[in-house]
Amino acid sequence: MIQAFLDIISYPFLLRALVVGVLVSLCAALLGVSLVLKRYSMIGDGLSHVGFGAMAVAAVFNMAPLAVAIPVCIVTAFLLLRISEKSSMGGDAGIAVVSSGALAVGVMVISMTTGVNTDIYNYMFGSILALNSADTILCIILSCIVISVYLLFYNRIFAVTFDETFSRATGIRTNIYNMILAILTAVTVVLGMRMMGALLISSLIIFPSMTSMRLCRTYKSVITISAVVSVFCFAAGLVFSYCCAAPTGASIVIVNIIVLVVSGIVKKIIR
């Protein structure tokens, strides 16, 4: 295990994947707790499909995938938030419409031009080879921004998550914090989907917070444990995928599932 880890560090592309992966896992874990508690988990899933569509279109027109996908996802995040708050259609149906629509557009654009190739397969299911060094630097900067914005607004995000009406009544502008949450989620989803794939990225957001909510009783400890679990599962998944030549995204999700099940058993035994 340790030897495999040292091997990974010795390859530049794997080291990049490790650094970016750890940072994105941290972002996903922090945001995941709020999203799960606010019943916004499916927004992450919807955003990843939209991200896929945007990246596919960017690939066809030879544009930088991240530079296209991030703004598109941020705009979609605004839209999805409005749909889940105001629409008569109902939030979940709205998200399903947007996400499958974006997926269809992506697949259509690709099949009409280049045909399904490895690039597209990688967007769907993730690849640790996807990051070049320019992407890596962008990913590191953006995920550091996400983490610092989250920590800066931590107390207010807590208040808005726990009780939106009370917060609004006492003069906190809850809409702004919901927007911040949506924007941070959009950025995290796009950063993470190169590695995890569009179909698996939302698990990075949901699993660690589910695990930590089973084990912890205070908000701060839920956040902390969620971050620890997320980074651990990512590292373990990466090592596993390196050793067994397994797909990275799927390996990380499987490790997350195992940890979630184990946490459930631990909780049963403790009680």
Place this chain on the structure above:
Amino acid sequence: MALITCDDVTLGYDGETVLTDINFKIESGDYLCVVGENGAGKSTLIKGLLKLINPMRGSISMSDGLRVSEIGYLPQQTAIQRNFPASIFEVVLSGTLNGMGLRPFYSKKQKREALDKINLMGLAGLEKRCYQELSGGQQQRVLLARALCATSRMILLDEPAAGLDPIVTADLYELINQINQKMKITVVMVSHDINAALKYSSHILHLSHTQLYFGKTLDYMGSDAALILSERGTR
């Protein structure tokens, strides 16, 4: 001088009126109970007072330097909260956010204030406990402590006793009465419980899509509005 004055107010959502012709004043130190049947517009009035919705007609004005964000509010509990992983201290502390300006983190003073309010509500020693493990009555006390962190002048309570058993309810009403009497905090409470309203309040506002009665509690007993409510209660 009146803290809040409602002048010919009409409230509603999306063009549909819920409450019309509301006229009343809340003076500093009052204990106002808002009574009426389900759907009479009580919660709508609360939202209007908190400026969560704007009046369709008329005006709700605050004076004596009272700002909306300085009103401590105890909303009805939501399903999300009952299973929320947070300690009592974290929940109560979030009540002090309105006095924080642009600072990102809590100061020592805010933490001390939160602890004070927790002790005041008879929850001393429980501050590290998880909110979702508490009984219904304790949860309401936590939310009351949070509301007190947000204000030093006025609290608004929306059915604080909903879902509580009679003994816990009586304790809670007693606590609210103490807040009014000892801390001199103005109380506005929406309630189903007409007996408790008559026992503790100084003023009554009786709503049924419009204002049936507003005035001193003592005068309310013999009024027509009271008769309507007691008749329905006995049927």
